[in-house]
Amino acid sequence: MKTLKCDLCEHEAQGETFEQWMEAMKPHYAEAHADFMRQQGEKSEEEQKAGMQKWVTDNKARFEAA
Numbered sequence: 001m002k003t004l005k006c007d008l009c010e011h012e013a014q015g016e017t018f019e020q021w022m023e024a025m026k027p028h029y030a031e032a033h034a035d036f037m038r039q040q041g042e043k044s045e046e047e048q049k050a051g052m053q054k055w056v057t058d059n060k061a062r063f064e065a066a
Contacts, residue, residue, distance in 0.1 A: 002063060007062070008033055
């Protein structure tokens, strides 16, 4: 089980796999970072897709390194 902080704050979540950690982070993002999520939703579909791919790549690397 790995514990990793949110990329936007000090909140921590756990998961055996990156996918489990990511699922554990979803409620936190929705509650604590609603403004950020709303801003992302206002971007074009291409920008949203690129942003999500970058987030997954960056955070998967952080998870694997932990």
